[in-house]
Amino acid sequence: MENHKQVEDKAAAWLARRDSGIWSEVDQAHLTRWLEESIAHRVAFLRLEAVWDETRRVKALGAGRAPGTVPAPGEWRHAPFFESGRQPYGAAVAGASTPSPADDVRAIEQSLQAASSPSAEFKPRARRWRLIAMAASLLLAVGIGGYVAFSPAPDHFSTPIGGIASVPLQDGSNITLNTASKVRVDLSPNERRIELQQGEAFFEVAKDPKRPFIVRIGNKRVIAVGTKFSIRRGEHNFRVAVTEGKVRVETVADSAASGDTRNGVRALPQASDAAGAESPRNSGLGEAFLTSGSIASVGDDGIVIEEQPRGELEDDLSWRQGYLTFHDKTLASVVAEFNRYNTHKIAIQDPRIAAIRISGTFRAVNYKAFIRVLNDGFSIQAKSTEDTTILTE
């Protein structure tokens, strides 16, 4: 069978030609023949035809505009059709009747909760749209009237073991929380302050040079303007992986600025020994820049930066789809990963099997499948109780 791309290309070519108006009965006969050749052709054609029909709706956006002119992207938001949904500038600032940004954040929480219950099919969607509309109207207000002061109370988001959650922020950024993770979000007019209190998170930062996006982890800060990166907390250090753009890592020198009570934070010492033999580059300074494709391990004794092939980085982030991807990792480290995602814990009793190398992709919460594979593939014995599994040779 042809692959979906080839079929889609042909279907689009037929539709575009029919749309040209130069279309004879012979053309129609050819199209009919092509459609009857295989059902794959027909379904691909129907799929694109449905979308093309749908685009007819945009006519509504042309109202009140001189025909034949194409507005700039985004300008349609000013079309009469959308006018009623906009918030007047003044109302967004202070009006008591207008929901505050803090309400937005709370509503997001509600929608996140509602969305995970099967019965709540319609509601969360509606709320989310309200939120997006409101975020857009706030942006608009900023654009027209200049600076809008809002300073919502900080909010906390967390996931249980095995959970993943996507947290859209009111500035257009998005945080994806991995298993057993916790963040505190505080968006102020000058700064977007996030604290990763536990676990791991992936940050997609909306560009806003005037409001740096700052993630605090203990006495360190990771600062971004517009970029994508993830941070995973360990016991004594944390890992930063940058997939897009650039971030800066620094130690918090001024405890007053950080807003917490920790005192006596010291700058990172020169730690030439911390890098070890396997690290290509070691920044002993209290500050380091990380560019796209790099992974850094940050601890009190220094920052170790490794350049990674993009594939490895992707493996590292496959948790966002609910998968764990390993390349030539020891069974011990793979088991440790599974234990992060499951309340059912796996233990290795036999040190001889701990060093077995594992590659593969697994669903993070399906430890049972993983154990089955160990059994089938490596003849590892598993003894399970309700909440633990012991692996032996």
Added chain:
Amino acid sequence: MEETLDDWFKREILAHEESLVRYLFRSWSRHQEVYDLRQDIYVRVYEAAIHSRPLAPKSFLFATARHLMTDRIRRRRIVSIDAVEDLDALNVMIDCISPERRTSAHQELRRLAEAIDHVPPKCRETIWLRRVDDLSQKEVAEKLGIAQKTVEKHVMKGMKLLAAALYRNEGGLPPRGEVLIAKDSEAEHGKPQTG
């Protein structure tokens, strides 16, 4: 007048594409195969519907998806450790996966306008003039000072890009604001808690 099979297919099956693709991404670890899987699933559903249209189209669509994935796993000669899709995981509750896409006309339009904003400029102008102002491809060509064949190419490309954007299915990530329920059988664990 009785609805044609094609119209039925668009309304009852294609309308679920966003959920379907997300389901495939989560159930099938070889992400590069997802769009071909989608094609095969549509073919199977359409074929079945020629004989008789299923009463519960959405469930039928997802059941077909599940069977097809199961078949593919069984057909593999060598089950490598790299491809451990496990069959249990495919038995998720479909309704947990995503809320239906039922939005108001207003929201649909916004979404469409946003999708159009994201196609390349020439392509966007073409779609706008063709669809909003109802100019023919020939008139669009004159207006933009380009060959008519080029306009046809823009239409072709625009159609594909809009399909991807409106079904939100290029790329494996869940769309912003959705909750991924990691533990399908125990959906309540997936929700974030506020504190």
